[in-house]
Amino acid sequence: GNSVTQMEGPVTLSEEAFLTINCTYTATGYPSLFWYVQYPGEGLQLLLKATKADDKGSNKGFEATYRKETTSFHLEKGSVQVSDSAVYFCALIAYSGAGSYQLTFGKGTKLSVIP
Amino acid sequence: EAGVTQFPSHSVIEKGQTVTLRCDPISGHDNLYWYRRVMGKEIKFLLHFVKESKQDESGMPNNRFLAERTGGTYSTLKVQPAELEDSGVYFCASSPGLLNYGYTFGSGTRLTVV
Numbered sequence: 081g082n083s084v085t086q087m088e089g090p091v092t093l094s095e096e097a098f099l100t101i102n103c104t105y106t107a108t109g110y111p112s113l114f115w116y117v118q119y120p121g122e123g124l125q126l127l128l129k130a131t132k133a134d135d136k137g138s139n140k141g142f143e144a145t146y147r148k149e150t151t152s153f154h155l156e157k158g159s160v161q162v163s164d165s166a167v168y169f170c171a172l173i174a175y176s177g178a179g180s181y182q183l184t185f186g187k188g189t190k191l192s193v194i195p
Numbered sequence: 196e197a198g199v200t201q202f203p204s205h206s207v208i209e210k211g212q213t214v215t216l217r218c219d220p221i222s223g224h225d226n227l228y229w230y231r232r233v234m235g236k237e238i239k240f241l242l243h244f245v246k247e248s249k250q251d252e253s254g255m256p257n258n259r260f261l262a263e264r265t266g267g268t269y270s271t272l273k274v275q276p277a278e279l280e281d282s283g284v285y286f287c288a289s290s291p292g293l294l295n296y297g298y299t300f301g302s303g304t305r306l307t308v309v
Contacts, residue, residue: 112295123302124238124286131295169238173294176240180251181293183228185238 081177082107086170086186093160093193101155101189103144103170111174113137113146113153114183119166127155127168160193167191197221201287201301209309213275216304218287220269226250226290227270228298229262233283241285244270277308 086103093099105111115127115137128137133148142157153170167188176182200219208214220227229241241260242252246267255262259278264270274281284305288298 114297116297116300124288124300126297126299129297176251176253180243180245182240182243182251182254183230183288183298184240185230187237 082111082172082174082182082184084170084172084184084186086168086189088187089167089189089191091189091191093191095162095193095195096159097193099155099157099160099164099191101168101170101191103153103155103186105151105153105170105172107151107172107174107184108177109175111172113144114171114173115142115144115153115155116169116171116185117166118169118188124169160191162193162195165191165193199287199289199299199301201285201304203304204302205305205307207307207309208277210279211276213273214277214306216272216274216285216287216306218270218272218301220287220289221291221299224289224291224299225267226293226298227264228288228290229270229272230286230288230300231283232286233280238286241272274306277306279308282306282308 112131114129117127128139130137130146136145170186227244232238240254243250244264284303288300290296
């Protein structure tokens with residue numbers, strides 16, 4: 081089946097530090113890859129996406145590159161801010177084998193940024 | 196455009212009672228999904244509607260859960276009777292297509308069964 085593995089948290093960083101959250105996947109066929117973010121008290125928001133190999137998704141200073149050869153989609157940001165504190169979910173959409181395409185999530189990584 | 200709307204935002208019920216969650220997708224989105232996150236665990240797929248039809252309900256945990264999407268518009272998810280392990284956050288999402296579109300999620304309904 082399809083699955084997403086992302087680094088365990090929580091992750092605590094100082095403001096302006098570099099962020100990497102690792103994500104690897106296994107999937108049927110050729111998935112599309114996503115990062116979602118959940119800020120405290122809010123719902124899930126799409127942060128960025130990539131739909132084919134070597135695509136780079138970017139948004140709000142965050143980036144992730146679809147690496148087919150390593151089945152990875154690591155999230156990076158050069159300089160985090162306190163407002164980036166949230167839970168980050170790596171996810172993919174691929175054929176589920178049950179008649180539809182499903183969005184499959186990793187377990188989430190909680191990021192706390194301290195001033 | 197209006198986003199995906201879910202209500203109630205919170206619900207606390209006793210074990211054995213019935214609860215109905217509602218989701219209003221983005222207008223024009225044929226695909227509607229239900230997901231659930233039990234405390235500390237992964238966000239898990241429950242089911243997928245295309246218009247009013249259930250395309251995939253492989254994630255529904257048992258027959259205490261019933262989802263409907265009347266007329267292909269809003270959807271309801273009923274839990275009857277609720278059990279303690281049903282507590283969690285229930286998310287609804289919609290999308291205009293299948294593979295290359297990120298889903299737009301609602302804010303979720305936090306269900307607590309006591």
